[in-house]
Amino acid sequence: xxxxxxxxxxxxxxxxxxxxxxxxxxxxxxxxxxxxxxxxxxxxxxxxxxxxxxxxxxxxxxxxxxxxxxxxxxxxxxxxxxxxxxxxxxxxxxxxxxxxxxxxxxxxxxxxxxxxxxxxxxxxxxxxxxxxxxxxxxxxxxxxxxxxxxxxxxxxxxxxxxxxxxxxxxxxxxxxxxxxxxxxxxxxxxxxxxxxxxxxxxxxxxxxxxxxxxxxxxxxxxxxxxxxxxxxxxxxxxxxxxxxxxxxxxxxxxxxxxxxxxxxxxxxxxxxxxxxxxx
Numbered sequence: 460x461x462x463x464x465x466x467x468x469x470x471x472x473x474x475x476x477x478x479x480x481x482x483x484x485x486x487x488x489x490x491x492x493x494x495x496x497x498x499x500x501x502x503x504x505x506x507x508x509x510x511x512x513x514x515x516x517x518x519x520x521x522x523x524x525x526x527x528x529x530x531x532x533x534x535x536x537x538x539x540x541x542x543x544x545x546x547x548x549x550x551x552x553x554x555x556x557x558x559x560x561x562x563x564x565x566x567x568x569x570x571x572x573x574x575x576x577x578x579x580x581x582x583x584x585x586x587x588x589x590x591x592x593x594x595x596x597x598x599x600x601x602x603x604x605x606x607x608x609x610x611x612x613x614x615x616x617x618x619x620x621x622x623x624x625x626x627x628x629x630x631x632x633x634x635x636x637x638x639x640x641x642x643x644x645x646x647x648x649x650x651x652x653x654x655x656x657x658x659x660x661x662x663x664x665x666x667x668x669x670x671x672x673x674x675x676x677x678x679x680x681x682x683x684x685x686x687x688x689x690x691x692x693x694x695x696x697x698x699x700x701x702x703x704x705x706x707x708x709x710x711x712x713x714x715x716x717x718x719x720x721x722x723x724x725x726x727x728x729x730x731x732x733x734x735x736x737x738x
Contacts, residue, residue: 500669513581526562531695547614554621557588620648
């Protein structure tokens with residue numbers, strides 16, 4: 460209905476002015492614009508907030524749901540549980556903020572002895588995350604780094620809601636640089652479109668962030684080109700990218716993808732449900 464209304468003479472201009480005021484303010488989670496790249500998106504950002512996550516307000520923005528598991532996280536927990544049963548002992552959480560998923564998942568998963576969860580993020584977030592891990596007494600199993608290079612050699616690479624914020628690199632380009640690629644790779648809360656990929660701008664509340672939407676077929680093909688096979692995929696019905704001024708580019712729901720290294724592909728045991736003990 461909105462798409463039809465925006466075609467009425469004068470309506471689009473009026474709506475656009477009102478939308479711009481709201482977007483420049485406190486419309487958290489709103490998206491605006493279709494841009495050719497991050498630089499163009501940055502130049503189009505309002506001046507009412509800073510850019511990016513690397514500042515104090517953005518680092519502490521999830522304090523109200525520090526260890527809360529979202530609906531979109533449950534497929535990842537299922538596959539991580541099976542990976543742990545299959546021998547995984549290290550997780551690299553790319554863009555994992557202050558370790559939100561480590562804290563949330565541990566309420567439901569049994570982390571084995573010697574388990575290590577490594578989070579990469581921007582410097583301000585990494586600093587706060589390390590401080591909190593010491594405060595919570597988990598610094599031996601939860602550590603923080605500011606470079607994705609530390610993913611080399613991990614068992615399970617997880618990128619949940621982070622790949623769309625990356626500039627100058629991609630999941631597949633980083634995989635291509637690794638001497639020992641992870642056996643399993645999960646990309647979750649990922650905006651995938653059936654049409655052309657593009658950049659937009661997001662209001663995260665504390666800042667504006669350039670934001671990438673990927674073409675689904677291209678994304679999968681690029682990762683598979685690094686020696687992986689797609690083992691599972693699912694929809695994140697609680698995540699969406701809605702562009703009020705460009706509704707034809709809306710991503711109605713996000714996606715989750717699980718890849719496994721072809722040279723280490725299991726015989727199907729990871730795909731089979733684990734045995735259940737009745738109590």
